[in-house]
Amino acid sequence: MLTPTPRKFRDQSAPARPSRAPLPEPPRRTGSRSLRRAMGGLKSPTFRAVAQFAITGLLAVVLLGVIGVRLLRDTGTSEAIGNAKEVTRLAGEGIVAPNITPGVLTEQPAALHQLDVIVRGRILHPPVVRVKIWNAQGRILYSDERRLIGARYPLPAEELRALATGGTEADASLLSRPENHFEQVWHQKLLEVYHGIRTPSGHRLLFESYIRFSSVAASGQRLWLRFAPALLGALVVLWLAQIPLAASLARRVRRGRREREALLRRAIDASELERKRIAHDLHDGVVQNLIGVSYQLAAAGEQMGGSRASGALSQAVDQAATETRRSIRELRTLLVDIYPPDLHRAGLEAALTDLMAPFAGRQIETHLTVEPGLELPHHAEALLFRAAQEALRNVLAHSHATRVTVAVSASGGVATLTVEDDGRGFRPEQARADSDARHFGLRILGDLTRDANGVLTINSAPGQGTRVRAEVPLQ
Numbered sequence: 254m255l256t257p258t259p260r261k262f263r264d265q266s267a268p269a270r271p272s273r274a275p276l277p278e279p280p281r282r283t284g285s286r287s288l289r290r291a292m293g294g295l296k297s298p299t300f301r302a303v304a305q306f307a308i309t310g311l312l313a314v315v316l317l318g319v320i321g322v323r324l325l326r327d328t329g330t331s332e333a334i335g336n337a338k339e340v341t342r343l344a345g346e347g348i349v350a351p352n353i354t355p356g357v358l359t360e361q362p363a364a365l366h367q368l369d370v371i372v373r374g375r376i377l378h379p380p381v382v383r384v385k386i387w388n389a390q391g392r393i394l395y396s397d398e399r400r401l402i403g404a405r406y407p408l409p410a411e412e413l414r415a416l417a418t419g420g421t422e423a424d425a426s427l428l429s430r431p432e433n434h435f436e437q438v439w440h441q442k443l444l445e446v447y448h449g450i451r452t453p454s455g456h457r458l459l460f461e462s463y464i465r466f467s468s469v470a471a472s473g474q475r476l477w478l479r480f481a482p483a484l485l486g487a488l489v490v491l492w493l494a495q496i497p498l499a500a501s502l503a504r505r506v507r508r509g510r511r512e513r514e515a516l517l518r519r520a521i522d523a524s525e526l527e528r529k530r531i532a533h534d535l536h537d538g539v540v541q542n543l544i545g546v547s548y549q550l551a552a553a554g555e556q557m558g559g560s561r562a563s564g565a566l567s568q569a570v571d572q573a574a575t576e577t578r579r580s581i582r583e584l585r586t587l588l589v590d591i592y593p594p595d596l597h598r599a600g601l602e603a604a605l606t607d608l609m610a611p612f613a614g615r616q617i618e619t620h621l622t623v624e625p626g627l628e629l630p631h632h633a634e635a636l637l638f639r640a641a642q643e644a645l646r647n648v649l650a651h652s653h654a655t656r657v658t659v660a661v662s663a664s665g666g667v668a669t670l671t672v673e674d675d676g677r678g679f680r681p682e683q684a685r686a687d688s689d690a691r692h693f694g695l696r697i698l699g700d701l702t703r704d705a706n707g708v709l710t711i712n713s714a715p716g717q718g719t720r721v722r723a724e725v726p727l728q
Contacts, residue, residue: 299503306499307492314488321484322477329473334444336472337464338421341446344376345460349386353452357386357394360403368395380468382443383436387459389416394458398435406432408459412447416459419449426463442466510706517632517704535584543581550574601627601634605659608638608645612657615649622660629668633725636705637661637670640723643698644672652676652719666727673720678713698723 352371356364372384377397386395392405408416415422426443428436436443444464451457551574557567602623609619629637641659648654654676661670702709706726713719 299500299507302503303496303500306503307496310492310495310499314492318485318488321488322481325477325480325484326473329475329477330470331473332476333469333473334423337444337469338423338446338448341460341462342421342448344462345448345450348372348375349460350450350452350458353386353450353454353456353458355454358388358452358454358456360394365395365402369397372397376462380465381462382439382465383463385432385461385463387412387416387461389413389457389459393432401432401435404432406430412459412461415447416449416457419451419457421446421448423447425466436463439465444469513704514706522631535587540581540584543577543584547574547577547581550577601629601638601661604638605641605661608642609657609659611649612645617649617654618656620656620658622658624662627661627663629663630727632705633668633727636702636707636725637668637723639701640670640698640709640721641672644719644721648672648674648676648719652678654718663727668725668727670723670725671720673718675718678715678717678719680715681711681713 348371349368352368354364354367357368372395377384384395384397385393385401387408388394390405391408393401393403396402411422411424414420423444423446426433426436426445428443444466446462446464448460449457450460550570554567554570554574557570602621605621605623609621612619645657645659648657652674654674656675658673659671661668663669699709702723702725708722708724710722710724711719712722
């Protein structure tokens with residue numbers, strides 16, 4: 254007998270489901286005194302992204318501000334020390350050196366008194382608290398502290414270098430050194446500045462001034478405080494300017510994602526419509542023609558059956574009719590694979606039942622579990638069907654399994670399909686690296702699932718079966 258055409262393939266005149274339009278953007282929420290209103294009513298995911306960017310940017314601004322202020326403070330202190338060195342150089346060359354007479358070199362009281370008057374009147378004013386003049390042998394020829402005159406102390410290498418070259422050196426004063434015994438009365442940090450001078454008679458001496466370091470620090474602070482507001486203000490303005498840009502970028506990314514989702518849904522719908530068209534053409538064209546051929550061959554065989562001479566020809570015609578009917582059955586099976594008519598009419602459970610029907614002829618135990626009352630969007634339903642179709646095709650062709658379990662559920666805005674078998678398994682990482690056609694469908698399915706913002710997970714190992722899990726967002 255001829256196999257009758259299944260009822261589900263006879264009615265192909267139902268209008269195609271139209272492509273889904275892009276999801277409309279929900280109304281934006283506003284707040285009278287919130288950052289949402291300042292950002293133009295951003296939706297929650299976008300608002301969170303911009304808020305994270307703003308917080309990260311603020312932390313970066315604070316870090317850069319701290320580093321910038323520290324650099325400005327160090328620069329200001331360096332500039333203040335440089336100013337102190339310049340003042341010492343001018344005082345040594347412009348005031349002290351011209352007034353070094355031969356009597357100062359021989360420590361005559363009258364000459365020292367005359368130099369003392371000049372130093373106290375023109376140099377020894379805050380922040381300068383002490384003045385010393387040294388010769389190359391480390392002897393103090395003059396100091397405003399008279400008890401130091403005539404004392405001899407070894408000069409460090411940098412001081413000797415300044416004396417010999419006429420350079421200027423500055424360093425924090427070590428009050429514990431013997432020559433600084435009389436400076437301990439100030440109980441504070443002092444800055445020692447040395448400058449090599451040349452007397453009118455050509456002798457090289459070392460002019461040293463002690464300056465309150467607090468004054469130097471205050472001068473440096475005034476310098477960096479002039480620039481700190483501009484630096485911090487620029488960083489804050491840059492941070493504020495980036496927030497609208499980040500909000501705009503977040504909206505563009507979100508809009509792009511919606512457009513990609515819409516394109517994906519349209520692609521799925523277009524693929525579904527094309528598969529339906531191909532199935533319709535095959536059913537109403539090739540399949541019907543083959544059915545007609547099978548009837549004609551059967552009739553021709555019956556007419557030839559009475560003649561002994563035509564027995565061999567009759568047998569050939571009957572065999573051709575049998576092969577034609579087998580081809581019709583295979584084409585109908587292919588039609589189920591190309592377009593499952595029960596998917597959107599009878600539901601995903603009925604379509605999955607059709608997919609698992611061939612397993613009965615292979616003596617493979619099957620179990621299908623679908624969450625009661627489950628209703629999925631068309632795009633999720635189609636994608637889960639494709640995942641189940643590919644997974645079950647691989648089980649049937651390659652796994653040598655004796656048991657297959659299929660489960661579908663939905664929770665937390667995600668639909669989940671699980672296909673598990675007890676077959677021989679394989680190595681997923683090797684399948685991803687190889688160009689084996691057996692796993693090509695799974696790789697395409699993985700790309701399609703990722704495009705839908707879903708996840709396809711394959712757990713398998715040789716001899717331990719395979720578990721394919723597809724998760725698709727419902728929105």
